[in-house]
Amino acid sequence: MRHLRSGRKLKRTASHRKALLESLATGLIMNKQVKTTLAKAKETRTFIEPLITKAKTGSIAARRLVSRFIKNKEAVKIL
Numbered sequence: 001m002r003h004l005r006s007g008r009k010l011k012r013t014a015s016h017r018k019a020l021l022e023s024l025a026t027g028l029i030m031n032k033q034v035k036t037t038l039a040k041a042k043e044t045r046t047f048i049e050p051l052i053t054k055a056k057t058g059s060i061a062a063r064r065l066v067s068r069f070i071k072n073k074e075a076v077k078i079l
Helices: 014-031 038-055 060-069 073-078
Strands: none
Touching: 014 038, 014 073, 038 060, 060 073
């Protein structure tokens, strides 16, 4: 049952969805904008906003937490 399971499936498997969100988030951080569909953009927003909030603290722990989701080291430095 999907009780209390939020988020969109986007007609993808869990691993494909995770890779898609990570890729869109990295592109958004690096290029400051992304051209995509509305559903993907809304889902990416829910994925990246908590990471941006954590990154604002600037601590090493926050950087490590963000790097778990954003694989590009340059993108983590920008955050």
